[in-house]
Amino acid sequence: VGGLAEGPVRDKILAMLMGESPYREEWADRLLTDTIRKIYRKWYKERHRVLRRQIVKAEEDGNDELCARLIREKERLSQEEKRLA
Known part of the structure; x- marks a missing residue:
């Protein structure tokens, strides 16, 4: 709001x-909880993507160490996501 120019829109x-x-x-509590849950889901979906x-690229590059680390991260992320659901 601070970036809006003075006027009726800002006042409203x-x-x-x-x-x-x-x-x-x-209702407000439920709406807030649902909104936060949607934000988390979207973040997890993007992080999985x-x-x-990155896993595919590591496999293509033959970087087994990086690939294993990324797979562990993906598994950890899946477990974390399940706990929050």
């Missing part, structure tokens, strides 16, 4: 941020 956003929530408290790509 500030009023919405500072005003009372249109959601009941239990990056690791798969």
Whole structure:
């Protein structure tokens, strides 16, 4: 909000941020929890994608040590993801 120019749009956003929530408290908690869960899922999905790509490259390059390390990282990531689910 600090980067917005003074005016009605900025004032409206500030009023919405500072005003009372249109959601009941239990809904707001649920919405926040669901949003955080979606962010985590998206992050894990992207991290798995990056690791798969790196594993393939390490295999193509014949770098067994790197490949093994990346596979361990992918397994650790999968376990971590299961614990958070």
